[in-house]
Amino acid sequence: MLKYNQEIKIEFRDVDKGLKLKINSLSEYMQEAAGNHIDILGANFSYEGNEFFWVISRSKITLNAYPNWKDRIIVETYPSGVDRLFIMRNYNIYNEQNQIIGQMIGSYLLMDKFNQKPVRPTDLSNTKLNTFIYPYKGEFLDKIKPEGDLIREDTRHAKQNEMDINNHMNNIFHVRWSVDMFTSDELAVNPIKSIQTNYILPVKEGCELNLKLYKKDENTFYVIAYSKEEKAFWQSKIAF
Numbered sequence: 001m002l003k004y005n006q007e008i009k010i011e012f013r014d015v016d017k018g019l020k021l022k023i024n025s026l027s028e029y030m031q032e033a034a035g036n037h038i039d040i041l042g043a044n045f046s047y048e049g050n051e052f053f054w055v056i057s058r059s060k061i062t063l064n065a066y067p068n069w070k071d072r073i074i075v076e077t078y079p080s081g082v083d084r085l086f087i088m089r090n091y092n093i094y095n096e097q098n099q100i101i102g103q104m105i106g107s108y109l110l111m112d113k114f115n116q117k118p119v120r121p122t123d124l125s126n127t128k129l130n131t132f133i134y135p136y137k138g139e140f141l142d143k144i145k146p147e148g149d150l151i152r153e154d155t156r157h158a159k160q161n162e163m164d165i166n167n168h169m170n171n172i173f174h175v176r177w178s179v180d181m182f183t184s185d186e187l188a189v190n191p192i193k194s195i196q197t198n199y200i201l202p203v204k205e206g207c208e209l210n211l212k213l214y215k216k217d218e219n220t221f222y223v224i225a226y227s228k229e230e231k232a233f234w235q236s237k238i239a240f
Helices: 025-041 171-179 184-189
Strands: 004-009 052-063 072-083 086-094 100-112 149-157 194-199 208-217 220-226 232-239
Touching (some): 025 052, 025 072, 025 171, 052 171, 171 220, 171 232
Antiparallel strands (some): 052 194, 072 086, 149 208, 194 232
């Protein structure tokens, strides 16, 4: 199994007012480690002239212990097989004592640049991705079915500095916006244990979204980003 390790020093920009790592910063580490690894594997299709591009469809971040400012962590990542159209990637997060303090899962689609449709992984057996093509046996990221009482709303507009090379909102901002539905005081008292985000529609520059926060119970919340037409652009399930 091909694995890649990336050491990361937690910088001041990555921590909250208590100098603890912000959980949404992990989505940036996740993106960076995956990008570096697929470069090494020769499977980065983001460069000009390629007929494919990667998109993340679902992600989950679980953090059991929050590291501090200036701590060093290791993000270990590896391709973990195929689930239907999805090419899966798993991550382990290690602290300075080499203990696993968290995990991340990414469910990716390889898109055809011309017809904007997903490519079936089984059609890639003769490409550089052939080592990825085997059944996935890890945790499955299911559909999110929000429930509970609406307790908070916020309206936001997607800005140009939140766009990626495909002119869609970078997935790190979906996670950040979802976490932003909680106050810093709320998160200081009750840190997030996990956040799963399912990306439904691409968010483009200038898009106005109404974010709604639902509370199922003391430990389970949902964030849904709606357009004016009540179309859901993404959903997050947040556990405390």
